[in-house]
Amino acid sequence: MDFNLTEDDLMIQETAADLAAKKIYPNAEKWDEEGKLPQDILDEMAELGYFGMLLPEKYDGLELSTVTYNCAMEELSAACAGLMITISVHNSLCCEAINKFGSEELKDKYLPNMAAGKIIGAYCLTEPNAGTDAASIKTSAVKKGDKYVLNGTKTFVTNGGLAGVFIVFAVTDPEKGSKGISCFVVPKDTPGIDIGAPEKKMGMKASDTREVSFTDVEIDAMNIIGAEGSGFKTAVILLNNGRIGVAFQAIGIARAAFEEALKYSKERKQFGRSLSSFQAIQFKLADMAAKIDAGRLLAFRAAWMKDNGVNVAKESSMAKLVCSQACNWVVNEAVQIHGGYGYMKEYAVERYFRDARVTEIYEGTTEAQKMVISRQLLRD
Ligand SMILES: Cc1cc2nc3c(=O)[nH]c(=O)nc-3n(C[C@H](O)[C@H](O)[C@H](O)COP(=O)(O)OP(=O)(O)OC[C@H]3O[C@@H](n4cnc5c(N)ncnc54)[C@H](O)[C@@H]3O)c2cc1C
Known part of the structure; x- marks a missing residue:
């Protein structure tokens, strides 16, 4: 058994630790007080590739292994956990949703911009009445021709106010329980999306957490991630x-x-x-x-x-x-x-x-x- 990190792991870890020491830790208290991250740190992290850490190189990602990626995540978290969760939700939940389960069309359309940090992702599963019991979500997605129409409210959405795309879980067949849930990419500029004010939290204050509501939000059927019912x-x-x-x-x-x-x-x-x-x-x-x-x-x-x-x-x-x-x-x-x-x-x-x-x-x-x-x- 080899407990040593590889040269790649160490290089990414050291780069992240250096960034954390110079640019993140010195500002973390201020960002915590202000309850948000300034655009310039997000831009700098985007420039350095932090928004495409797990994505394949063909989509302009760094294609890091889970081990290497998390070497960097530990460093970011030690400096400012609010910044780390912003990056982590985008990479491990949102980019991975499209990369691992999306169609080639969705990958080509969204992943290069997500890797570049031009589009930030938010993951919308939890609802006011469905947390641990996530299979009981009520947000619906009804198929109408070549569209789905979404209605419902998601709560505690990390990156809610920063996101360019929402990865939304919604019920496509209420009769099938958890097997009737599907997953969608919903672009932020689609009419009918209402993004709430930032939540006032105990901690992780630099991260952005909001309620996001969908009222008769029409999206193209091609925006489904994976098969209907696989959400x-x-x-x-x-x-x-x-x-x-x-x-x-x-x-x-x-x-x-x-x-x-x-x-x-x-x-x-x-x-x-x-x-x-x-x-x-x-x-x-x-x-x-x-x-x-x-x-x-x-x-x-x-x-x-x-x-x-x-x-x-x-x-x-x-x-x-x-x-x-x-x-x-x-x-x-x-x-x-x-x-x-x-x-x-x-x-x-x-x-x-x-x-x-x-x-x-x-x-x-x-x-x-x-x-x-x-x-x-x-x-x-
Ligand atoms: C800062 C923050 C950011 C978040 N970001 C996101 C996000 O980006 N996207 C997203 O979808 N969600 C997000 N969440 C939601 C988070 O995942 C939920 O809060 C969590 O899953 C718990 O759900 P709940 O709050 O509804 O608690 P509940 O499910 O109501 O649980 C309340 C308590 O009861 C316990 N409990 C529930 N069921 C059982 C059981 N069967 N047996 C024993 N104990 C039980 C729970 O463990 C908990 O202690 C975020 C939450 C916070 C606070």
Whole structure:
């Protein structure tokens, strides 16, 4: 077994770490305060290829493996998790939806512009009354001639206000349950789309989250991704991949919080000694480091399996489950090591603490991951 990253992995990781140190981390607090990302960072990331990381070269993508891509994602997340999720949803859920399941026509039409960051994607599955129970969505897509007409509301849509295309899951046959759900590419400028105001969130504030409603939105029938009725399966496969990204996101946040806590514990003195000289603090640091490494190994295993064509339903859920729980545990300890200062906005751990929370919620809650894992265990 070889635990070494390849030269390509290391190169992408170092490039991302350099960008994160120079351009992202120094601005992350400001973007968190302002609740949005400036266009210039999105433009710069587009220029560097961050919007086409998984896409084939023939669509102007970088065609990175899941392992290599996630080496970069961990670095972005450690600097600004809100920026990372903006990029990650676009790449792993939206570009991949079209690349893996779309027609050649859809790929030619959308992927080069998505790789260039000219069109950003948003993934619209969750509805006000359908979250964990995603198969119960009510948004409908009714076929009329060579068009589908969409009606419904999607909630908590990451990139809702930035998107040029929405990947929308809608019911085409209400009689068939999850087998009656289909997936569509919906261009933002189609009449009948209403994009809500940015949600006011606990964390990930730099990311854009909105409600998106569709009222009699007519799209060409060719905008269906995959066969009619295959949408739920598509959503599940995409989320298996997306969860690997959230696992690396969680590890990025946890690592950053750990590094802050380690540094602070050496600088801060109480009782005439550094905090790091107390065994109680040393043990916290040891536990934090061990949990981060354990989570990262699970995340790399899932990424590696995906790159090797193995079904990762169980392993991506295990990685997300363990990494997001470890992340929340680690950020809590990082705040604790900072004492009262950790509760103040001047210290980055306050932001990491808020950003960490959603890693246990989106792309399937902690409970949803346990459902996936136990279902697989009982099936075997
Ligand atoms: C910041 C943010 C960004 C998001 N971005 C997107 C996006 O881009 N696209 C998108 O489609 N969605 C997005 N989501 C939605 C996210 O995926 C959902 O919030 C998540 O799947 C949970 O759904 P819910 O909020 O409706 O909670 P619910 O499903 O109502 O669950 C509430 C609680 O009950 C638990 N629960 C539910 N069912 C069971 C059960 N059977 N057994 C045990 N426990 C159960 C859950 O685990 C949870 O703890 C985002 C959410 C947030 C907060």
